Amino acid sequence: MERSKKPSAIGVAASLPQPTITFRENKIEATLPTGESVTVHLYGATVTSWKLANGREQLFMSEKAHLDGSKPIRGGIPVVFPVFGPPPPNHATSSLPQHGFARNSNWEFLGKSSSESLGKKDCDDSVKLDFGLSHTMLSEEFRKAWPYEFGLLYSVTLSKEGLETSLQVQNKGNQNFDFQVLMHTYLSIDDISQIRVKNLESKTYIDKTQNATSHTENSPALEINKETDRVYKALDPKVPIIVASAADDKPIFSVTREGLNDVVVWNPWIEKAKGMADFAPDDAYKKMICIEAGSVAGWQTLEAGESWEGSQSIRPRL
Numbered sequence: 001m002e003r004s005k006k007p008s009a010i011g012v013a014a015s016l017p018q019p020t021i022t023f024r025e026n027k028i029e030a031t032l033p034t035g036e037s038v039t040v041h042l043y044g045a046t047v048t049s050w051k052l053a054n055g056r057e058q059l060f061m062s063e064k065a066h067l068d069g070s071k072p073i074r075g076g077i078p079v080v081f082p083v084f085g086p087p088p089p090n091h092a093t094s095s096l097p098q099h100g101f102a103r104n105s106n107w108e109f110l111g112k113s114s115s116e117s118l119g120k121k122d123c124d125d126s127v128k129l130d131f132g133l134s135h136t137m138l139s140e141e142f143r144k145a146w147p148y149e150f151g152l153l154y155s156v157t158l159s160k161e162g163l164e165t166s167l168q169v170q171n172k173g174n175q176n177f178d179f180q181v182l183m184h185t186y187l188s189i190d191d192i193s194q195i196r197v198k199n200l201e202s203k204t205y206i207d208k209t210q211n212a213t214s215h216t217e218n219s220p221a222l223e224i225n226k227e228t229d230r231v232y233k234a235l236d237p238k239v240p241i242i243v244a245s246a247a248d249d250k251p252i253f254s255v256t257r258e259g260l261n262d263v264v265v266w267n268p269w270i271e272k273a274k275g276m277a278d279f280a281p282d283d284a285y286k287k288m289i290c291i292e293a294g295s296v297a298g299w300q301t302l303e304a305g306e307s308w309e310g311s312q313s314i315r316p317r318l
């Protein structure tokens with residue numbers, strides 16, 4: 001039978017619950033319909049919180065972190081660019097502060113896309129937030145210190161499975177520049193004595209606590225029981241760095257990378273933690289481990305007009 005007023009078909013996508021995005025006080029919060037959430041401060045495009053559906057926070061944040069844009073944020077995922085650590089003398093980055101300017105500049109929120117608009121038809125279980133920083137947005141001081149024309153596009157993708165952060169570096173000028181880059185991820189853990197860091201065995205590392213001397217990792221499951229500040233070099237990015245439980249060897253976090261072949265493992269331990277004015281409480285070093293995916297052992301040279309991309313994907317224990 002023909003009906004004169006057929007109801008129009010409702011697309012499946014239209015009925016899907018959508019991620020919620022709020023933008024206030026210079027931070028963006030995104031929550032998936034399934035309950036996972038992420039918060040990103042425009043200052044440094046620093047991811048300051050990542051919660052699972054059960055409300056459990058996955059990133060460590062110091063109680064004395066400055067969230068007002070007066071200092072780089074102590075916790076979450078600060079972005080390190082264009083230099084890692086104290087800049088070397090007689091280098092294009094020499095006048096920049098430690099870890100460069102990306103973590104202490106105000107980024108722009110460029111917008112979001114959901115899994116539906118990303119082309120995944122049958123579900124809407126992820127959201128991607130894009131942030132940008134370019135030379136025109138830098139303070140005069142930073143522009144003078146590093147006078148290159150660049151663009152950074154940083155994407156933070158939250159899904160039920162995990163969190164991905166991806167950085168594209170563009171050279172918009174007409175001269176080459178060198179850069180280093182790192183995602184300085186502070187993972188939240190219950191007890192530093194109860195974790196082991198795996199998949200570093202036989203890899204070469206620079207030990208920054210021992211005058212930057214070179215060593216080979218001999219442990220299949222690294223225990224952190226003192227100040228640790230190591231740059232593991234030339235890793236296979238597809239092999240995840242696993243933070244595992246010492247008790248049952250189960251992964252608590254796994255970190256895979258693309259284009260980021262070095263990984264820094266950092267824990268300040270007792271004295272360094274006390275010495276950092278923005279690190280609190282003093283014994284919070286027991287509650288964090290930094291697994292920092294980067295390209296920091298040498299320099300990436302980016303030719304005029306070219307771009308480069310690197311990313312990390314963090315899976316939590318679900």
Ligand code: BG6
Nearest residue numbers: 098099184208229230264266292
């Ligand atoms: C790590 C470095 O990436 O960051 C450490 O390897 C450094 O040497 C740490 O101490 C924290 O740096 P900052 O500048 O945030 O205090």
